[in-house]
Amino acid sequence: MTREEAEDFLLDAGSGEDGEFPLLEAAIACAVHEDPSRDPKAALDLARVGVERLARRLERESPEEAIAEAMAGDLRLSGDLFTYEDPDNADIIAVAERRKGLPVALGIYYLHCARKCGLNLQGVDFPGHFLLRIETEEGPLALDPFSEGRVVLPSELTRRALHAGLTPNVADRLDRLMAPVPDRAVLIRLQNNIFARASAVRDYPRAERAALRRALLDPNDHRPWLDVAAAREGQGALAGALEALARATALDGGAALAARAQRERVRLRLN
Structure with missing residues (x-):
């Protein structure tokens, strides 16, 4: 895929309905647009294996346990604690090769595999730290893909919201803190991350590419x-x-x- 072909793909994806948005494929197109010399096979293979492992675990484990064990245990996906600012952490192909990245980049694999296995998993545009929302028989739970998919308790959500600068009356509203967002917004958040980091170090060509991808994804x-x-x-x-x-x-x-x-x-x- 060339950079021009990636732009065409993102334009088509951005023009479609939210419910039909091809999250993984669009994320791969974003990565190829950033560096067309790479082969997306590693990302596709990781997603395929993730679906297989999750399907097996769902036969004997609860949804929240199965997805955490499949993604963090079987696939070894985790947050990059030591080189957090590395640009590879926001690149879906590099994440597949390194098995570590930013919360939202990791979350794309969680979302793709969960949907393929029939789970109701959605992204949460939580301030300062992307989370996931999974529907269970006991109600919705928040999962943190950066911390090996562990469940985030309501008290921890409130603490994080206050730390991010939300007012107490908002930080106590779990319905707002855990409001799901469309897949398009998940990928746009990832491009926002890339743009902000590139701008901070005055890598203006990289910043321009990330901003252009956002424009294509939300025309x-x-x-x-x-x-x-x-x-x-x-x-x-x-x-x-x-x-x-x-x-x-x-x-x-x-x-x-x-x-x-x-x-x-x-x-x-x-x-």
Whole structure:
């Protein structure tokens, strides 16, 4: 798959309905878009084995136990505690090869395998740390893919929410803390991670690619184009930055003021 083919795939995925979003395949396309020289076979093989192991465990274990044991035990997927900022932690192909990564990157494998085995598992856009929500006979449980899929107790959810800066009246609302999000939002969160980390170290080409992938995955959102513009400006590509700002303005008039101010600043540099 070339970078252009990956963009076409992401555009098709982004234009589809949330319920039909191809999470694993789109995540692989994002990784290939970042580095087209790599073979996605490792990611596909890991997902296939994960489905097989989970299906076997579900014959004798509860859903929450089975998925944690299959993903963390059998596949050895875990959070990267020592090199957390490594860009490979946000890359689905590298995660398959290294067996470690960020919570949201690991979570994509959990979600894919669980769905293939008929489990009701969804992503949770928890502040500061991606989690999973699994439906059980006793009610929903939160799982942490970074910590080997362990169950996160309600008291721990509240503590984490307070630590992330949420107010006490929000941090006590488990229904809000565990609200599921569409698969598209899961992959966009991963691209946001890549964009933020790349921008922090002024790797503007990488930041631009991540922002562009967000734009393809959610074609009605103007905000990724603002980030594309910022990344292009960081590279000195001022004409490209102006084009991205024009796209942001066309998508959402609410972005017009911010985009106009940014556009005028870029124009001054261009002239």
